[in-house]
Amino acid sequence: MRSSKRRRNALELHFTTLGPLKAWRAGRELRINRAQDRAVLAVLLAQAGRPVPVGEIIDGVWGEEGDEAPDRAGALPGNVYRLRSALDAGGPSILRHEAKGYRLDADPAGIDRTAFLTALADAATARRNWQPERARTLLSDALDLWTGRALDDVPGPFAAHERRLLAARRDEARRSRLELDLELRADTWTPAPARTPVRPVLRPFQLPPDLGDFTGRGEELAAVAETLTAPDRTGPPLVTVTGPRGAGKSAFAVHAAHLAGAAYPDGQLYADLHGRDAPTVPAVLAAFVRALGVEERAVPPDPADRRTLYHRLLADRRVLVVLDGAATADRAGPLLPVAPGCAALVTADGPGPLPLGAPGERVACHAVSLGRMTPGEAQALLGRVLGTDRLAREPTAARTLAAVCDHLPGPLRAAADRLVRRPAWPVAALVPRTGGPGGT
Structure with a gap:
């Protein structure tokens, strides 16, 4: 007292x-x-x-x-x-x-x-x-x-x-x-329309929400976790995730990033690079340095200066960078961290690993190639989205739906989401309409 x-x-x-x-x-x-x-x-x-x-x-x-x-x-x-x-x-x-x-x-x-x-x-x-x-x-x-x-x-x-x-x-x-x-x-700095308010150094968390019903890919996830959390490394780990459209690369990368989040306490950066309307590399660099605490008017206008600043900000941090849908090495390369405490996880369409550097340039590099799910995994995914009771009432229709979707999680989830929005529909009602809904 x-x-x-x-x-x-x-x-x-x-x-x-x-x-x-x-x-x-x-x-x-x-x-x-x-x-x-x-x-x-x-x-x-x-x-x-x-x-x-x-x-x-x-x-x-x-x-x-x-x-x-x-x-x-x-x-x-x-x-x-x-x-x-x-x-x-x-x-x-x-x-x-x-x-x-x-x-x-x-x-x-x-x-x-x-x-x-x-x-x-x-x-x-x-x-x-x-x-x-x-x-x-x-x-x-x-x-x-x-x-x-x-x-x-x-x-x-x-x-x-x-x-x-x-x-x-x-x-x-x-x-x-x-x-x-x-x-x-x-004049070398980009002018700000208004005074930027005072703010502290930021810990970014840009990852999309994780899927609560993520299914399968156990071996692949274990290998990625081992790469991202390896304690004895001198360079930033790099994971590339490739596969055909609909293989669930984006969901896999986001899920793996959430699982590894504790190993990167200074935050996670995320960029969606899909499609023609995707942001340019300089735009992504500007967004990343702002997320790391740089004021708007202090973002360098020159792309090379932005990249230098980006690496400087990551130098003493443990940040995981997720680049989703990097079509080419040119799109991903300038965004990859070089600080040993950081790591990168990159997804791209295609059958093989995305070439992101010379062999031996990165200490820990792991390539994941995703394909079809097993029939059991496909049924488990449908059951988690639709509910096991609904699936049990139409097991044959459920197996047919999985086959029509080529056992790919993207089309399977799109079809199951349609059924969730229409609870009165039987699973069989969707089978003849399913031609493999898209998704990555």
Whole structure:
């Protein structure tokens, strides 16, 4: 109970150090009149929440003066007493003796020095992740915290050191913001119709929903899982899935990607490359880097630059990339990750593996060729979609329907979906109309 009260008391306080050192409670300034008391407070604020040894406080306030200040150790308790009286105002003490030193339990969010340095670190991260607008906003907010010279009215060697350090970081922030101003105004970036809102680095999850009634392909799935989750690898695993139209390549790839999701905690990227209206490689690269957290106007217009940025963003991440319907190697190649922590799963129509690189170029490569389902798997799929009771009433018609669909999961699922939408129809009613509904 006492610690929770102390915490609430700390949250009510606010300290400004990027200018004259002041303490505030609920908008009211607390009077700390003595310069040495403010010097002690400055040392404690820089390490808020941690015990500061007595010797470190003395050196920061009075310096290493030896015999010139024989009473400084005796003076410190008086400084602490006055600070405690000013800060606590009758409430639970946030300044206490601990481990041969003193500890100030002040909330870091209520100290402008801490907020300033945290914003600079966040801005640097945003720049590394190609988020210039977020970085500029963070830098502007950090610079707005300043009201004058840091610790302007505080004596002692620690305050002098802090003034130099914080002034250097302030100059650094100003230079970075100027660089971002020039970068955001440059004609090389795609203009944004409106200001992109501030957002954190993203963990994309673009996979389509998994099929709850996915059936069969057990051996193939096991081989893919072994390839995608192999721990001893030096390059990104690559899986290619080929087969005729209707063989269920898309459903297989999505199902396998969902199963392997835990091995790729930084997300999954997905692109549908089927048909003439499919997005171009540069468009997919732009979509991928946006999904990874890059702001719209920071997406490079040049395709080569987009690809470089894409690989840079994946360098320290574990992301699974699924390319569904890559008709040629040219369509898939530029989108494949090169970071060893990532992996790719590519589907394409055709009888054999899609050539995506020279032999030995990738450490773990596995080719899957999907064909017809076995009659038993075809019946199991129909049963999962239609229900076993409905299937049991017309076993012969169900077997005929599977044969007409050439035991391919795409046409089978399309036919079963039609029957689901028409519960009054018998299975036999669809058999003469089925010519192998399409699907991949």
